[in-house]
Amino acid sequence: MVKHIVTFKLSGSTKERAAVALRFAEALKALPGQIECLESIEVGINENPAEDWDVVLTATLPSLADVAVYAAHPAHVAAASIIAGCKAARACVDYTVG
Secondary structure, three states, X not given: OEEEEEEEEXXXXXXXXXXXXXXXXXXXXXXXXXXXXXXXXXXXEOOOOOOOOOEEEEEEEOOHHHHHHHHHOHXXXXXXXXXXXXXXXXXXXXXXXX
């Protein structure tokens, strides 16, 4: 099993970032029903104004190859397009569990 953890820093005002983060989170949470290899996804929106990153997701997939399938899936690409215009930074870690 692979954990796929991604954090996003968005640009714009606090209000703009919050609105985009909410739309993005809702789209991500719908993905397990659309992408067969995606076992689960948890999405969090930062509530701490002292921190710089806006959104984090933790997804569980069977293998690293499935991470690539997930990333290329049209539903994931559509979700990612929600933040395309305001994504200031992205960081990712993929690791095997067990």
